[in-house]
Structures are given as C-alpha cells and as structure tokens.
Amino acid sequence: MSLLKQTIASILPVDNEAAWAADARLNSLTKPPGSLGRLEELVRRYAAIRHDESVKSGRGAIAVFVADHGVADEGVSAFPQAVTVEMLRNIAAGGAAISVLARRFGYSLKVVDVGVKIDTSATPFNGVKYRRIGAGTSNFLEGPAMTPDETMRALEVGIEIARELADSGATLIGIGEMGIANSTPAAALLCALTGIAPESIVGRGTGLDDAGVRRKIEVVTRVLEIHHAALALGES
The missing domain is CATH 1.10.1610.10 (Nicotinate-nucleotide-dimethylbenzimidazole phosphoribosyltransferase (CobT), small domain)
Structure with a gap:
C-alpha cells in the first residue's frame, strides 16, 4: 500500500x-x-x-514548499520565474515574512525544495530540505502540469514532512507554498472544483496591472476548456 x-x-x-x-x-x-x-x-x-479533551499543545511548526510552475511562461505573473529560487534562499535564510513570523512565535520552520526550476541541490542552501520531483511543473496550457506519478510523489513528500515535524513534537503545523505564477494554477483548481467563473476568482497575484489580470483570466479560462475537453474525451 x-x-x-x-x-x-x-x-x-x-x-x-x-x-x-x-x-x-x-x-x-x-x-x-x-x-x-x-x-x-x-x-x-x-x-x-x-482526540484530546485536555487540548494539550506541543510545539508549532511551519512547512513551506517551494516549486516553479510552467504556466509562468504565459506571462501571468508580475515577476520573472528566477525570483522563486531567490525566495527559496531568502525564506531559508530567515529574511522572508514567514521566517520572521515563525521566529516571533517560536515555531520551527522547514523549507522544502519540491521542484524549483533552478536546481541548487549541488551546492545546497543552508536550511533547505531537497525533495525535488523535477524542475517545476509543465505548462498546463500544453498538457497536464504533472504526471500521476509526479503528483503522488509530491503528495507523499508533504506527508513525510508532516510526519517528521510531528515526530519532533509539533502538534500544530502550518503549511504554505511559494513559486512564481502559483496563484494561476490555484485559481484554475478552485474554478474546476467549484464551478465559479475565473473572473470571480482570478486576482492580481503579486501586483498585476489590469491588462495582466485580463491575460491571467484568459489563461485560466483556456486551461479549464482544454482539460474539461480532455476529461470528456477520456470518459467517452
């Protein structure tokens, strides 16, 4: 199993x-x-x-999973994809907002490279755990973002990290992610799961202008059309 x-x-x-x-x-x-x-x-x-009526708490922990998204090629972010690896470095070095908050509340911080496009594992950043599935996802305008095997492996990385934190005494675990263009697949997934129109979900991300938001809505709309059609074809 x-x-x-x-x-x-x-x-x-x-x-x-x-x-x-x-x-x-x-x-x-x-x-x-x-x-x-x-x-x-x-x-x-x-x-x-x-299952604990005493509500006894242990230590808190934060896990941040960092990876790139192929859909960044479509210009859906205000920043270039190279920012992802710099944020990986900054979070692990303690300079990001989540790093400061973790320190302030006494939470341990685990930073995981699950698939940053620029691979730094040969000269690893201090404070980064490397569990890379690949060099980012594929552009889901051109096909599936991930294979079923990659998806399974990524989910199991999350489970393994949660278990490590629990074994270290954490009873509260906060989970976050970082990766340029991340809000585009997030919006697409939410639209697919809820049936809500992209116009009601897609936002400015890290600071898109009006033209950028329109482009992002177009990308999400097209992605939903492509993958709904692929699912329908597979069921027929």
Missing part, C-alpha cells in the same frame, strides 16, 4: 466527546460563555481532531 493510501486509511473521524469536554472546561472558567469567540471554536476543533 502506498504511503498516501496508508495515510488516508489512518485518518480517524473527529472525536466529538473530546470537543464537548473541552467546551465544558472552557465554560467552567471565570468568563462569560463564548466570550473568547473564534478562539473557543478553534480549541474545540483542536480537541476533536487530536
């Missing part, structure tokens, strides 16, 4: 009794019921997910 299937099989339903117990504990405190608002909801959810 693959690591992905093992992981899916190991996921248990949330423990509502743990959530109720945590809620009872919150309501026993000297404060008006529900006065901590969203924080109380998060505590209940945390207890339910972890």
Whole structure:
C-alpha cells in the first residue's frame, strides 16, 4: 500500500466527546460563555481532531514548499520565474515574512525544495530540505502540469514532512507554498472544483496591472476548456 493510501486509511473521524469536554472546561472558567469567540471554536476543533479533551499543545511548526510552475511562461505573473529560487534562499535564510513570523512565535520552520526550476541541490542552501520531483511543473496550457506519478510523489513528500515535524513534537503545523505564477494554477483548481467563473476568482497575484489580470483570466479560462475537453474525451 502506498504511503498516501496508508495515510488516508489512518485518518480517524473527529472525536466529538473530546470537543464537548473541552467546551465544558472552557465554560467552567471565570468568563462569560463564548466570550473568547473564534478562539473557543478553534480549541474545540483542536480537541476533536487530536482526540484530546485536555487540548494539550506541543510545539508549532511551519512547512513551506517551494516549486516553479510552467504556466509562468504565459506571462501571468508580475515577476520573472528566477525570483522563486531567490525566495527559496531568502525564506531559508530567515529574511522572508514567514521566517520572521515563525521566529516571533517560536515555531520551527522547514523549507522544502519540491521542484524549483533552478536546481541548487549541488551546492545546497543552508536550511533547505531537497525533495525535488523535477524542475517545476509543465505548462498546463500544453498538457497536464504533472504526471500521476509526479503528483503522488509530491503528495507523499508533504506527508513525510508532516510526519517528521510531528515526530519532533509539533502538534500544530502550518503549511504554505511559494513559486512564481502559483496563484494561476490555484485559481484554475478552485474554478474546476467549484464551478465559479475565473473572473470571480482570478486576482492580481503579486501586483498585476489590469491588462495582466485580463491575460491571467484568459489563461485560466483556456486551461479549464482544454482539460474539461480532455476529461470528456477520456470518459467517452
């Protein structure tokens, strides 16, 4: 059985009794019921997910996965693709916003190169874990961005990193990603999953002008047409 299937099989339903117990504990405190608002909801959810009515917390951790996107070739970003590798360096060196936030809150930070176009693994950056699937994805205007095998491998990299962080004592893990043109495939996926029109989802990313946004909408629209047609053909 693959690591992905093992992981899916190991996921248990949330423990509502743990959530109720945590809620009872919150309501026993000297404060008006529900006065901590969203924080109380998060505590209940945390207890339910972890099956732990004591809501005991361990260390926090942040995992940032960095990779390039082939659709950058279509001019959908305000910045060139070479910025990705510089951001990889900066995040690991502690100069990025997420690096500062992790330090401020005492969270460990794990930076993972999953497929940056410029391969620095021969002379690795300090603080970077190299788990490269390839030199970025393919341009999904020209075909699938990733093969099924690449997709499986990428998902399992995420699982392995989460397990490493959990084994080190983390009970809260924040997950992020970086890669020039990343909001274009994100928008395309969200459109495909929800049926919402690209015009309502596509944004300016890192600072596109109006013409750039129009171009990005056109790219996402075309991508959806191409891949919906490919799926329909495969089903026929």
